[in-house]
Amino acid sequence: MDKLIEDFSLGLFFWQLVLFIGLVLLLRKFAWKPILDSVGEREEGIRSALAAAENAKKEMQNVTADSEKLLKEARAEREAMLKEAREIKDKLIADSKELAKVEGDKMMKQAQAAIESEKKAAVADIKSQVANLSVEIAEKVIKEQLSNKDKQLKLVDDLLGDIKLN
């Protein structure tokens, strides 16, 4: 310890203080400040560039999401339209079927009615024709039977025999 104090050089202490403080001040002005400033600036630049890239990425993602959404919507719309069309088609078919059936039934009924009336007319016609024919036949038969006297007399007899005054 004695030796340390003995060896302590006040002059060197003084010069070290003066030179070192001078060095700190000089370097602060001419070296450290510009160095730290430009390093800071550079870091700030890198940071902002990274942030910008991040933003761009996010925006990109947004855009993709948007277009995807649009696509989805379009697809859904198409689906809906198709469905609607199909429904319309089905309805149309069903409706026309119904209509056809109703019309058919109506026609059928009319046909049946017509047939019925035709039938009736025909039957009536046949009846009248049969009646006419019978009359004609009967006329012819009677004409035949009454062609000679004998037969007329016999018929009168037969008829008289049938009547017998019941």
Added chain:
Amino acid sequence: MTKFLFVATIFVSMSAFASIEDGNDEEGEKSLKAEITEYIDHHLLDSHDFSLFSIEQEDGSKKHIGFPLPVILWDEGLKFFSSSKFHHGETLAEVDGNYYKLYHSKIYKTDAAGTINYDEKHHATNVKPLDFSITKGVVMIFITGLLMFLLFRGLAKSYAKNGSIPKGIGRFFEPIVLYIRDDIAIANIGEKRYKKYMPFLLTVFFFIWFLNMFGMTPLGVNVTGNIAVTAALAVLTFLLTNLTGTKDYWMHLFNPLGDSMPWYGKLPLYIILIPIEILGIFIKPFSLLIRLYANMTAGHIVIMSLIGLMFIFKSWIGSPLSFGLAFAISLIEILVALLQAYIFTMLSALYFGFASEEHDHAEAH
């Protein structure tokens, strides 16, 4: 850089060759050891001339190669003369009718015959004039400062020229600057207040590192191993810490327990605590100055002793062995040079961090 360090290591390992000349006679063995011890002692001290090496001439006198430095004394007026007047301590310097003698790297005022009086502990009792000489240490401080200025000014300029991208040697130093900013300053002081300490931290780191590295060169300077230099640095840390101390820092110093206790409870504790806290303010920077001084001095002593061993062994086994050892220690010393610079900067930042702390008092300590 590593190549440079490697070469520097080899040089420092050889730096003693020129000055320690061996005597071939038996008696020379003893005087050689004494000479080595003296050489090491001498090396560890600052010196008034910049001697690179000395050669022993045939007539036994030494021829010193180097250059003298200016001596500035305050002895009832400013005395200014060249250190060549001392002839490396061999002659008295006569200035304005006063005689000065260089004795163990210190300047003493003597009579015309150059008598040195000793007390019982063999300390010289002669008057020591205030010595503000430009010594070898001062020259090295100046050279290091100049080197740092040119280096970092260049780095700063290269940013301006290249659009914030370092060039050349700046590529090596920029990561170190950033490391000091991010892992020493911001980590210990905090994002908010680190900026004002940055010039000091950066300067102190590179200053100590460069001077430590210069100490490894054959120039043989031991600036950071000089207690006056480390003391000056520690004083600056001390002043910066306490002059920039926040209210919280002083509150913490004089009221370490805060409001956690009533005043009558704190009183007996504070009789012990506050003196310890106050002592702590001084012990912290003191530990800085002793740590740097002791580490660098010890490193120099070890390396120089190992180099000295080469001349004592003078055998084919011993000398290469001590050369190898000196080489290995030199490599370690290169690491220590960086490590000590880091520790000094780191601890300074830590103390600045204490000084600039700001927190809620409700917060637990």
